[in-house]
Amino acid sequence: MRKKQWVCILYFILNLYNIISADGFPKQDYIDFSTDRSTWFFKLVENNKIIFSDFFSPFDPTVKVKHFDPLVSFELENSYYFNKNNNLMVEIEDLKKIYDPYFDYKISKDILEIKYTYYDKKIVQGFGKRSTSIEYTKKTWNIKIDLKKDILKTVGKYSYTEYEPALGGRNKPFDNNVQISKDKGFKNLEFVLNGDAIEIKDNKHYISVSEIMGLTNIKTINENGYAGIQIKNLADVTENIEREEVASKIIIPAASNLWRSGNVEKLDGYTWSDYMDDIIAGKRNYGWKWKGIYIPSGSHFKDADGNEITLEANRIVPYTMYIPKNYSENESRLAYILHGGTGNENASLYRTMERGYNLDVYAEKYNYILVSPNGWTQNPMWMHRQALYSFEKSFDSIIKEYPVDKNKIFIMGNSLGGRGAFDITMRYPKLFKAMVSTAPAWGVKEHSKWEQSRYSVQDIKDLPSLIGIGTLDKTFSFKTEVGNKEELGWLTKNVVPILSNAKYIAVERGNHSQNWGSILDIIFEFFEENLKEEKKESVVDMKFLENKEFVSLRTLKDVLGDKFKYYNINSYDNNPEKAIDYITIIYKNICINLTPGELKYRRNFERYKEDSNERTKDEDKLDFAPKFSKAPYVDGEDIYIPTKDILEILF
Template identity: 85%
Template sequence: MLKKYWIYILYFILNLYNVVSAQNFPKHNYIDFSTDRSTWFFKSDLKNNKIIFSDFFSPFDPTVKVEYFDPLVSFELENNYYFNSNGNLMVEISDLKKIYDPYFDYKILKDTLEIKYTYYDKKIVQGFGKRSTSIEYIKKTWNIMVDSKKNKTKISGKYSYTEYQPAFGGRNKPFDNNVEIAEDKGFKNIKFKLNADSIEIKDNKYYISVSEIMGLTNIKTIKENGYIAIQIKNLADVTENIEREGVVSKTIIPRASNLWRSGNVEKLNNYTWADYMNDIIANKRDYGWKWKGIYIPSGSHFKDADGNEITLEANRIVPYTMYIPKNYTKKESRLVYILHGGTGNENASLYRTMDRGKNLDVYAEKYNYIFVSPNGWTQNPMWMHRQALYSFEKSFDSIMEEYPVDKNKIFIMGNSLGGRGAFDITMRYPTLFKAMVSTAPAWGVKEHSQWKQSKYSVQDIKELPSLIGIGTLDKTFSFKTEIGNKEELGWLTKDVVPVLSNAKYLAVERGNHSQNWGSILDIIFEFFEENLKEKNKESIPDIKSLENKEFVSLKELKKVLGDDFKYYNVNSYDNKPEEALDYITIIYKNFCINLVPGELKYRKNFERYKEDSNSRTKDEDKLDFTPRFSKAPYVDGEDLYILTKDILEILF
């Protein structure tokens, strides 16, 4: 009888140990990252290797469509992975933690290995492809205990599984992390036996079989085209074809055999994901799109808004995108940083220009530019500090080591929170960049709206050559919020315009918030290029030679006014390409004019007029009418003619 009671007591102690042990692990509450991964690829025909690849799983961020290239992020492990005697993939456990961080933790106590792994099943239930979405997610947690003392053929262990009730959240909505356990869906202390070589200890490091141990969770293993893929088992909820505005969005299931989409410049036939990964491993990919991951650890690696060291939780592989031009050289190539905004990630800026039929890789080749777009850690990135600033700094160090450029040929640009980020980062590194472009800068958003700091100021970059652009149909902030009116200045006209002494201010007619800058890429890159040229002594233009002409052509103005005079054909629209506006932008020194041939009205810089007011703004009484030419500019042949008296009065 006593023996029987001891058995119950021992069982109680073991279960108590399991509960206490599990409670020592972090809770793995949900964190809203700007990107997620469903699959990791390991090359299967190498004995020792460190480089692995992850996919970009677009439905996890429904505002980012990846339809032009396939982002496969390379990441270097600390330890070589290998294949055991049964051909199973063996990964050192601290490396496996990095792969599945921040939802993976482990402990090794004597001869027992304990693992806690959490996964969030997510499904978009409303607003797919919109700025604000509703997401249903279900938290699933596995606690695995493995006895590493093994006999000749098997090792034993047990695991428990807990599933939580569905919770709801979304962009700019709080996520509920304290959801009730659904007891009827959970099971506990399921015993298992694995092959004896499922755990191997080498140099005091634990290597585990991913297929066998992680196979107890929601991870499956796929062998294909020379790669082992470890992938989430059920992707149906987030990979289904979803119709958006009459168009079905098709998601590619990650496979090594998939044909790799390469953007616009490269034309690759029958080139697979495996081919791409092979070329990266062999260091044969000399140009084109590439992606790389940086591991951001927790700890005192970060800075606050004033540059003071702070400690944060992180533990995440964060990617950055790069494009390397065919003619890259350290001496001749330029580097431009492109910062994404609140609904994006490292790929957002690139695809949004492609959505407008503008391919950034074409510009990279034309002007010999390296593009780098870091991941801002989460939605609504705050580039001025914390993990987003760390992501910039580490990606910059990495790119300058791998593809260095002349330090006088480094630029930065960004849109929305990325446009604000361009200010933030240049204020922290005021001598690093040759020039800055900021479009639709989110000057007064959330943390930035009451941004009072003692260390950094727009004054620090007052002489930095800058181009500030905004769309006149920006519905996210509204043109009114950005520019204001005669009685109440907007955040740009109040905080930026009075300070920057070397800036151009440009309105993008009919430009929306997210994609306005795709309409002015020619202007942006020529702006960068003009700041690489040595400034000649300013010459006094011979405008008297034009005074006897009633109309003067743009070509004639260019001859008289020189390199300071530029003009561009711009095609811009809000959301519907069929409603695009073709107009001309004239830039002379730091003065900008938008005009439409055949129309009298024009716009100076990014001024706002009565005609820009609408039912939402209701402030036309505080605005002036749009200025007008005396006679409408007209096109004759391939040139545009403007009344000479008008244009000289405007420019001088």
């Protein structure tokens, strides 16, 4: 046997050792997944496969859901049912999917063995902040059940192990190999189940969730026609110092809760169970919906070069969708929204709603299906691995359920989602009609390396694109993205020289996370203008303006047509009280920001001496902002700009 083959075999053995624990089960180490679920709901009817999971916001302290309740529907392989003792019976492989990757089982010689691990989370600092400190307590249950039962009972044994708490947090390392706590565990306790707690149908094992998972930290609650299997002690998620502040913000998942529906729908008295009933019955034809897809382990994934690779996954991964009231296959558009590093499928909704910019309003106005997939973990790498798979499978699912014209598909994203918009369009350059990328995290090492290998911005050089950045972005800084006269930034070096059909826009005082919410009007009109047939441009006679000292924006639009647009922008950094108002003018691929009463203006996303600060300290490498000869002014409902100046800028 060749040396290379021996090396491969040895590597496989070592890798197998690392993923298999001493009890023969795969290791159930903690994964910082961007959506954890506390409760699953099963309708109290026969022959149903659809179940629902909640979104319990303290499990993801970076996203504070206030405007909507994301109940994710997922279809099991097998119908669940309720036995003669009215206990919920679920096929064990389906149950594994529900609690993956922390649930495993094996059956041998009439013995069923189950291993279930849970990580208690307690937020000890920074609730609701991007950076949190979380205390994790690992708890493990090992259950053995004798399947050679008599007609009345099933006998088994189980053990419980609790570990010492370990500190971690969002995007922080967590030690999975913590020390076992003393006197907080037990071994080989016997228990007795009802005789129908495990039933075999068509060679498949169905187990009583309430009886068997009830041995762990799971309880069962029946109300409003649903059985809910829920983690115990959900309210205990923070230290006492923050509990009073948090208590009013925590809504414990329950089928009787009133369902919050966003901003378009106003449903008085509409409960979670009403929402779930409508999904099961196929009656919910528009509005916010959530669906889960199962990502298995195996050779389903691509590496940075597009080659097939094998990965561990085993997760139900959700995606968010909004369906407009007037959806039709021929007229509706589809826009993908990719989240960034400290978010999930709900982050884009939440962060715009917090500003009062409601995506569902835009979906209705322009007839858009909106889809936001989950990027698998914090810091999603959309160009490969599980995050790319999540995009691909959610895309297949949404197109099958709500087909649209292939020429009406768009993509946008912010931060790592902004970089992801590049990543996915480079993978599929003919799939999208146009792309919007805001605050793109271009300089992340893995992304930069990948872009230089198999896929390139050259692949999308002609794709209509809108690139936006906030001038007060403190995550990457305006300097990092744009650079100065001596050193180019991420975008001016890697993107601007290549994209031939792009608009570049700066959001004044825009921060990293909310900048794109300030320009939603621009984003959706940009998508819309790319649906129109390209008309031959007529020659514009501007001579009649030569003797005018000022020209109004309204007159310019009348003369220049649809390619000339202007917007009233309201933008702020982190504090809404610091909001500012200004005007953005867009003509072809030129973007101008100006403020009535001020001489200076900004062209595209250029940086100027005025943008330098204590953090950047590079004003000596920048020019002053350009200035109008006279300040624009407001007269009635229109804005007037020096005629000669604006013509020189635009032409």
